[in-house]
Amino acid sequence: MALMGRGVGWSFRRRGRRRLGAVQRAVTPLLAGAGFVVLVFAPGRHTALARWELAADSLPLLLAAVAWRWWRPTDEGLPDALRLRRRSRRIALRFASVPGVGSAVALALAVGAHGAGGHDAAQAALWLAVAAPVPVLVEAFLWRLAPSSLRQDVRIGGLVEEIQGLNARIAYSARLVFDPELGHLGRVVPQQHAPRPEAPGAPLAVVPDRVLAKRMVMQRLSFAEERWLVNASIRWDGSALLVTDIGGRTVAAPARRGARSLAGEPVELVWVIEESYGDPVREAFVLLLDSQDRCLLTMSGLGFDADELAALASTARLACSRYHLRLPATDRLGHALLPRMFPRRRGHIHVQLGLSAA
Structure with a gap:
């Protein structure tokens, strides 16, 4: 009975992961579609400032659509070493996506704001953009220090x-x-x-x-x-x-x-x-x-x-x-x-x- 109970529980968890994965996969086209809609409407604005504001507003949505796929779980059925490598890379990309999307949001605020607020938002966008690639570079450097046997298994x-x-x-x-x-x-x-x-x-x-x-x-x-x-x-x-x-x-x-x-x-x-x-x-x-x-x-x-x-x-x-x-x-x-x-x-x-x- 205990084995049967564990088997039923595993089956339900597997179905739950599949449903969650389907929902997560649907988020990417929704974000991308919303970003393209905003971008398409930008040329219709009468003033150049309004067009730039809409174009800047679409950037966080488009970047979030790209970054969201990195927050999905690693594919199942992979060899252990390859799964570890891809999980490590995906974690680094997740850490990079936060300042990356944050930079896009700050840029959108800087375009729409004026005075000191716009200047501060532009500075924040710049520093966040500089910080975004750091996790990926650190992960790549640390992977070079991994045992050669592990890197060979990944290959x-x-x-x-x-x-x-x-x-x-x-x-x-x-x-x-x-x-x-x-x-x-x-x-x-x-x-x-x-x-x-x-x-x-x-x-x-x-x-x-x-x-x-x-x-x-x-x-x-x-x-x-x-x-x-x-x-x-x-x-x-x-x-x-x-x-x-x-x-x-x-x-x-x-x-x-x-x-x-x-x-x-x-x-x-x-x-x-x-x-x-x-x-x-x-x-x-x-x-x-x-x-x-x-x-x-x-x-x-x-x-x-x-x-x-x-x-x-x-x-x-x-x-x-x-x-x-x-x-x-x-x-x-x-x-x-x-x-x-x-x-x-x-x-x-x-x-x-x-x-x-x-």
Whole structure:
């Protein structure tokens, strides 16, 4: 009976949380709608002062609509470490939202008031605006002091959540599988993987191919893409890995005179090609990773052949992983999954159809 009573109580509490969550979610559009209504009526005022007063009055409502979502409870079903991280960040945002909304209210009072009262309200708005980001900055600094194991668990939890979100929107045959034993902290299982060889091989160079490039973009090549085909390359000269960009500039590992050096030693080359359902255009990336799965270099894969890159990785004594991902038309791998699976190391280099950028 006691167990039954606890079960019934838990069920009622869960229903209560759901109803409360529904009410809390409804507050955001109400506040935003009220703010937009006030803002829409502002241009109809005859005087500039009246228009400014209405516009200032809408600001607290709009900021409150944004801040209210931070006062809702953290989502259920998250891994413990990820839930702790998001709760910590949400608490910091809650503390920041109070002076933030207060600053907007003080600004509205300053616009509508005159004399000493308006001056005091303007000063209060300024100081509250300065104080608003402080809790967020303090929380970010304290999180850097957290144990590395906890931060790693948060990274894994975020990656698993991203994979689950993608799997819910793609066909069963293309679903991604997360393996916690792969790599440094776990990653999506690749279509193909070759371990790191014991010894390097003979010099080898890989350059983009025009036929493959046209097949990827499914249209006439642009001027930048034509230059890419002429200048871009990845080569192993027997002692160093050299990556050349569209302008002929070179990145080297280990360091070479006249070339920019990577921030660490590369141990793996990752080839990623993505395509969206219903879209014949493919986008490809070449990544160089260090021993902790952090990304040292991201390069456009336009025109490169996967087999040639695998051969280059083997001769340059790099492990090689291949990913071919088919995603919903609304998702782009490079904007979501890749940064979680392979976070960028400080000093990361981006070699794209343009200039190299850190």
